[in-house]
Amino acid sequence: NDIRWAFTSEGVIRKLRGKGIACYTLPEVYEILRREGKTEVLVQSLHIVPGQEFHEKIVMVPAKGLNVKYGLPLLSEDDDFEKLFKALEPRFPPEEEAVTILCAHGNKRRPEFNAPLLKLDSYIRNHRKNTFLATIEGPPGTESAFADARAAGVERVHFVPLMLVAGRHIMEDVMGEGENSWKNQLSPMKATVEEGLGYNDDVIEIYIEHIGKALDQF
Structure with missing residues (x-):
C-alpha cells in the first residue's frame, strides 16, 4: 500500500514550504489520489485527542469519489x-x-x-x-x-x-x-x-x- 503524508497544521505547512520542502494538506492529497485513480483511502490521524483539528481538518474534509475510512487519534477509545x-x-x-x-x-x-x-x-x-x-x-x-x-x-x-x-x-x-x-x-x-x-x-x-x-x- 502507498503511504502519503498530509499536514493539518497551517504553521507547520508554512514553515516546511518556506524551507522548500514539499508538503500537502489533506484536500491536496485527496486530489492527487483521485488523479492517480485511487479509490480506497485510510486516513490515520496522528493527533493525540479527537479534537477540533481532527474534526475540522480531517473528518469534515470532502472526499468526493473516494471511499475513506479514518484511524482514530491516540486517546479515542x-x-x-x-x-x-x-x-x-x-x-x-x-x-x-x-x-x-x-x-x-x-x-x-x-x-x-x-x-x-x-x-x-x-x-x-x-x-x-x-x-x-x-x-x-x-x-x-x-x-x-x-x-x-x-x-x-x-x-x-x-x-x-x-x-x-x-x-x-x-x-x-x-x-x-x-x-x-x-x-x-x-x-x-x-x-x-x-x-x-x-x-x-x-x-x-x-x-x-x-x-x-x-x-x-x-
Whole structure:
C-alpha cells in the first residue's frame, strides 16, 4: 500500500514550504489520489485527542469519489487510556523521587475537546502517586498540577510531552528560560524532560492498532 503524508497544521505547512520542502494538506492529497485513480483511502490521524483539528481538518474534509475510512487519534477509545499509561510508565522516574507532569496542548477556544485530557488526568492520578497532567490551553490548566507538585515534597519534576515531538511548546512554554515557563514556576525543583511520544514504540503501537481497526471497515 502507498503511504502519503498530509499536514493539518497551517504553521507547520508554512514553515516546511518556506524551507522548500514539499508538503500537502489533506484536500491536496485527496486530489492527487483521485488523479492517480485511487479509490480506497485510510486516513490515520496522528493527533493525540479527537479534537477540533481532527474534526475540522480531517473528518469534515470532502472526499468526493473516494471511499475513506479514518484511524482514530491516540486517546479515542476507553482502553486507549490504560494502554497509553502502560506505554509511558516505564519512562517515569520513581514516584518517591520526582513528580511527573504530562504536558498537553489543549484547546481554550473549544474546551469541550479537552475531555479526553481530563479523563487521562483522572486515570493517572488514580493509578500512580505524584503524577499529574497539565495543559497549555484550556482545562485542566496548570494550577492543580503545580500545587500538587509543590506539595509532594520532592526535589525534581519530570515533564513528559503529550505530543509526538517535543517542539516549541515544550522548549519554550515548559522548559524555556522565561519567568512564566513551567520549569521556572516550579523552581527550585530540578526540571527534566522526556522526548516526544513519537519516540516511544509502545505509543506507536496504539496508532497501529487504530490503523488495523480502520482497515477492518473496508
